[in-house]
Amino acid sequence: METFSCTTKIISGHGAIRELKQLKSKRLLVVAAPFFKDTDVPRRLQAAAGADSVAYFYEVKGEPSVELAAEGTALVQKFEPDTVVALGGGSVMDCAKAMIYFAGKPIPLVAIPTTSGSGSEVTDFSVLSHNGSKHPLVDKALLPAMAILDGDLLHTLPKSIIADAGYDVVAHALESYVAAGAGAMSKALARDAFVTALQKLPASYRGDTNVRQEIHLAATMAGVAFSQSGLGLCHAISHVLGGRFHIAHGKLNAILLPAVVEHNTAAYGAYAELARSAGLGAAADTIAVRNLRNALMRLRKELQQPQTLAQAGVSPREVAQQSAAIVKAALEDPCCKTNPVPPTEAMVQQILSQVTGLG
Numbered sequence: 390m391e392t393f394s395c396t397t398k399i400i401s402g403h404g405a406i407r408e409l410k411q412l413k414s415k416r417l418l419v420v421a422a423p424f425f426k427d428t429d430v431p432r433r434l435q436a437a438a439g440a441d442s443v444a445y446f447y448e449v450k451g452e453p454s455v456e457l458a459a460e461g462t463a464l465v466q467k468f469e470p471d472t473v474v475a476l477g478g479g480s481v482m483d484c485a486k487a488m489i490y491f492a493g494k495p496i497p498l499v500a501i502p503t504t505s506g507s508g509s510e511v512t513d514f515s516v517l518s519h520n521g522s523k524h525p526l527v528d529k530a531l532l533p534a535m536a537i538l539d540g541d542l543l544h545t546l547p548k549s550i551i552a553d554a555g556y557d558v559v560a561h562a563l564e565s566y567v568a569a570g571a572g573a574m575s576k577a578l579a580r581d582a583f584v585t586a587l588q589k590l591p592a593s594y595r596g597d598t599n600v601r602q603e604i605h606l607a608a609t610m611a612g613v614a615f616s617q618s619g620l621g622l623c624h625a626i627s628h629v630l631g632g633r634f635h636i637a638h639g640k641l642n643a644i645l646l647p648a649v650v651e652h653n654t655a656a657y658g659a660y661a662e663l664a665r666s667a668g669l670g671a672a673a674d675t676i677a678v679r680n681l682r683n684a685l686m687r688l689r690k691e692l693q694q695p696q697t698l699a700q701a702g703v704s705p706r707e708v709a710q711q712s713a714a715i716v717k718a719a720l721e722d723p724c725c726k727t728n729p730v731p732p733t734e735a736m737v738q739q740i741l742s743q744v745t746g747l748g
């Protein structure tokens with residue numbers, strides 16, 4: 390049995406932000422990354438929405454904290470918008486979701502992602518930090534009413550963000566495809582997103598802006614897929630390491646994903662299917678999976694991502710000292726529930742040793 394739902398209206402294409410006019414907003418609150426303060430994009434949003442009154446919240450500078458979301462909530466309560474627009478990456482979208490949620494009002498959120506990665510524009514998640522650890526809010530009320538995927542906003546993306554966010558898309562699609570909660574509908578989206586990201590990310594990284602609209606849509610497709618199917622062990626370990634060592638989420642996925650594929654032997658049939666869809670096929674599953682791992686490592690190299698935690702600046706001694714706690718926390722992460730097989734302590738320990746590096 391498969392249940393599939395996507396309540397977010399998705400509008401994709403160059404110039405798509407003009408479709409804000411559909412909302413007929415009178416009072417618009419724009420939550421935007423600080424970068425946009427000195428651009429004409431907020432003015433274009435206001436013009437497209439046709440709103441009489443607009444307020445701006447430019448305070449989201451990194452992963453949002455509970456305190457920052459509360460500050461934004463105070464603005465929601467004071468300004469009383471009829472629509473909130475989130476313009477930025479996953480952190481901005483997560484903060485805007487939490488601001489509306491804490492305000493306790495059913496204000497529609499329009500998510501306009503300006504990086505191609507998190508999928509937050511179509512998920513009912515918001516991750517907030519508090520006292521040095523990450524806390525996911527999960528509630529259907531967090532689902533954006535609309536996602537606008539406008540490739541025109543992606544021309545000036547820094548290479549490091551293309552790489553980090555891009556490897557996150559690859560990890561979302563791949564983990565979703567083999568997840569215990571996957572079905573035919575989520576797999577179709579995950580497969581398409583995976584093939585697009587794998588094939589087009591190197592060109593985007595080299596500066597080809599023509600492929601970015603496709604990758605942008607792939608990021609959203611992967612987001613829809615994993616919000617149905619769940620993710621897996623790569624994300625479980627990545628969440629824990631991200632909280633402890635403050636390395637970009639996509640970098641951690643790039644380090645972990647090939648090792649997780651190797652150790653998830655129960656999913657070799659599904660990995661092989663995906664490899665064949667990406668033109669990496671072979672008659673034997675084990676060869677197809679080897680090709681898939683090689684392709685993931687090749688992509689990692691092309692995007693200049695680290696191969697080990699040591700290369701990302703984490704000392705092997707520190708990993709060794711914390712390894713028991715890391716393994717325990719990874720096994721408690723909700724993403725483990727949908728890994729193709731329930732991960733064991735030994736499996737997580739082996740993956741961790743494999744990715745630590747020699748320094």
Ligand SMILES: [Fe+2]
Pocket residue numbers: 507557560561624638
């Ligand atoms: Fe992710």
